[in-house]
Amino acid sequence: MRIGSRLVLLGGLFLAACAHTSPASPTAAPGLTADARLSIAAAAQASGDASTAIAMLAAAAQAAPQRADVQQRYVRALADAGQVERATSVLEAAHTAIPNDPRLTYEAARLKLLAGDSAGALALLDALLKTSPRDPAALSARGVALDLAGNHDAAQDSYRQALQVAPNSAAARNNLAISLLLQGHPDQSRTLLEQAKAVDNAPPRVAHNLDFVASGGN
Numbered sequence: 001m002r003i004g005s006r007l008v009l010l011g012g013l014f015l016a017a018c019a020h021t022s023p024a025s026p027t028a029a030p031g032l033t034a035d036a037r038l039s040i041a042a043a044a045q046a047s048g049d050a051s052t053a054i055a056m057l058a059a060a061a062q063a064a065p066q067r068a069d070v071q072q073r074y075v076r077a078l079a080d081a082g083q084v085e086r087a088t089s090v091l092e093a094a095h096t097a098i099p100n101d102p103r104l105t106y107e108a109a110r111l112k113l114l115a116g117d118s119a120g121a122l123a124l125l126d127a128l129l130k131t132s133p134r135d136p137a138a139l140s141a142r143g144v145a146l147d148l149a150g151n152h153d154a155a156q157d158s159y160r161q162a163l164q165v166a167p168n169s170a171a172a173r174n175n176l177a178i179s180l181l182l183q184g185h186p187d188q189s190r191t192l193l194e195q196a197k198a199v200d201n202a203p204p205r206v207a208h209n210l211d212f213v214a215s216g217g218n
Helices: 034-046 050-063 068-080 084-097 102-114 118-131 138-150 150-167 170-182 186-197 202-213
Strands: none
Touching: 034 050, 034 068, 050 068, 050 150, 068 084, 068 102, 084 102, 102 118, 102 138, 118 138, 118 170, 138 150, 138 170, 170 202, 186 202
């Protein structure tokens, strides 16, 4: 089986970056609370309007600099829109305002994975898992870091730990499937991807990966 660039490891919200967007002014709709802007951003993201989502999240982050959940969502949206440098800058400022928050540590690891720095991501995730050893998103992301480093056996163990905590995690099941595929086990991979696809609200990447495996990697 030929494994090419179409296969993307998916952990938690580790999706292939979208095209760069030019967000609207974050000062639009003055007077809205941070929570109201979060709701608008969620609706915009659900409809595929990344520009509006990022604008609303930027304004929410500015209005609530001490809320790690708001900063995390803003960083995540920027990274998913391909604006990694901007996401990194926002995250650095958030770390200064809210030091040692595990949500921000997770986002820092995610950005390192997007940059291909598996060792840096692994160091952050290992530190995070010392305090939250059953965090399924961190366990799955740790597996991605290990897979990128070529340590597939350890990666699969991390994915399985994530699935023990969150058995309905389509992302962790997808990642385990891709890891097994990389080791030359397409049949096991296909079975896991079929299971992941059956999960409610499974990310579209799961179906793409299943089609890829079912086609024999062509």
